[in-house]
Amino acid sequence: MELSERKKKILTAVVESYIATAEPVGSKALAQVIGCSSATIRNEMSELTGMGYLEQPHTSAGRVPSPAGYRLYVNELMERQKLTEAEAAAINDKLAKKDAQIEQLMNEVGQLTSTMTQYPAYALAMKPPAAVKRFDFIYVDANTFIIVVLLTDNTVKNKLIHLPFSVHQEQITTLSSLFNANFTGVTDQEITDPLIRSTERAAGDTYGLVAVVASFTIECLAAAKAAPMGVAGASQLLSQPEFRDPDKAHALMNFISDGSRLMSDLPRMGEEHNGLRVTIGPENLAEELKDSSVVMASYDAGDGMRGYIGVVGPTRMDYSSVAAKLSYIAAGLSRVLAGPDAPEGLNNKLVLKESEHHE
Amino acid sequence: MELSERKKKILTAVVESYIATAEPVGSKALAQVIGCSSATIRNEMSELTGMGYLEQPHTSAGRVPSPAGYRLYVNELMERQKLTEAEAAAINDKLAKKDAQIEQLMNEVGQLTSTMTQYPAYALAMKPPAAVKRFDFIYVDANTFIIVVLLTDNTVKNKLIHLPFSVHQEQITTLSSLFNANFTGVTDQEITDPLIRSTERAAGDTYGLVAVVASFTIECLAAAKAAPMGVAGASQLLSQPEFRDPDKAHALMNFISDGSRLMSDLPRMGEEHNGLRVTIGPENLAEELKDSSVVMASYDAGDGMRGYIGVVGPTRMDYSSVAAKLSYIAAGLSRVLAGPDAPEGLNNKLVLKESEHHE
């Protein structure tokens, strides 16, 4: 059933006032805004309460939006806000000098999102499973060589190996061709003991070199699979009046800081509206989030990777402003990471591809 | 002037009781512990207060240690505590499967320290300035090659370069010898425009390849200089009664989370006792730490690197337990990172050297 125009206006005003002040909203204050008497407002509010959109902390207090009220506000009533030029500039500025390493980039984006929104924020990227594209072995000296592994997702990993005995250049070359023959294109699951044993026999390896390289390979593939994640600004919670109770704050901050908890819920969170997912209070799966809200946006991280950024805050969150900022940052990230495919000169192209650089 | 044995005992008891309960300590409770009447204790405490070791929150409350009292306790009175076997085992366990990448290792050590001590913790490693030892260029295909850089500190960095045009294997080889000739052994300061220009001329480079590799080199050297740091467990503060005031908590958490602030003070902090530095309340340089304490331990990270771990907490910190745990973790880290130099078989040696592996 559809609400009357005036009810919508009233609900909007209640939500926005409560978001701004954290104080229950009374009929008198609204009367001015809506343009009718407080008695009328009271009647309307009483009905809105009956419908479940508003709540009363106690009989003689004003009204507060219920989760359903916030939901309606977010879905239908809220106006899409625009960023100020200064805010947009600050974001673009930050994204321009982004870091090359994905973990660090996630940290920085989390930081950026948190400072822009004034809420704790997280950023993460989901990677598809990878395999090795090619192995290279750099012979440094008789006791030292470097393994370089190029993965299908175009990241490069390396490891310096010191040996307590000498090897010849040729041994390294043999190792190289064996690994390129047997270990490329396989997932970490497929690197089994039999495969390692047979490669060892083929290499005539008695020193365990094959095992070392193989275990490094597994390590690389595992690392490529792990979703890098950054969480930042957890302390922002403390400036919210709903978290003046240190115990509440502590519980939620613990939850947030342990990124894995949060991450495991993300994929199961409500559906997307305009590229945003908003989960309000009790809609959250985790017990710790039952009276908090989560807003997240997704972005295209290039190379088939999908990423998410989001913030956590009280249900009384400034959804409108947060939505605008998240959308803007997500769009900016997509632009920077996935980029326009047409190369535009050497340097530009190299910068665009910097996401593939790994330390 | 030296305190009498009994005064020492009383001061110790006051400090330890206050650390345990966060409540001012009265004469009656102490009388039982010390073994004389409360009146005697009162006289003694009155003198200790006069000497500046104890304070009274108000006339009719018990006594609380002053910063000077804590200082005396830490320097002379405190007993070196031993870890329980379970604690030692937990630490060793964690250190055994440490991560290979230094940034991540610092994060994990911070995390470990924080969970063990129940205070916010940080971990960092100071690196000496590095230079490039050798360059390698891996030719992948006509549009792609990988730069691999081995630094003097034995870390390896790499970068995948996509080109919008084709290059020949020989061009890459030329590049390699030029860089190995001109850019090895130099600090990031010494990579100047003239050097780049002259190398470009020598290479007959018209595509800006030299500039790209040079800028990557600078990036590597800068990254090698930056001290990797991990901060963890800031939310632990909230469980301390002195941070029930959300504003105080917020202020300190902000300070802690911004690692750079903390880091810049670390080198200037008091001198070392038994490998530990304790800075108590007003001894801290940063305004935000004036009523907190910092305990830090240093460790040998191998390869000439020195590292620090530490915790931040209220002045009413459990110095004894924290000192024991920090010492233990620091020793463990030194052992794992700097290690005994004698190799003990291939695998062992390789594990010991894993600190030099970089992604």
Add this chain to the structure above:
DNA sequence: ATTAGCACTCGAAGGATAGGAGTGCTAGCA
């Protein structure tokens, strides 16, 4: 349908009061 008016509710804020922990001092005792 809207509004003015009014009685009512109930939390928040502000004293006042009692309770009690702890002190300092004094005087007595070994």
Add this chain to the structure above:
DNA sequence: TGCTAGCACTCCTATCCTTCGAGTGCTAAT
């Protein structure tokens, strides 16, 4: 001289009570 028992005093803390006022729901009038 050092310790202790006793006692008056201080001052915080908790609790209760009152007041105040914002806000409500209802009724009757427009």
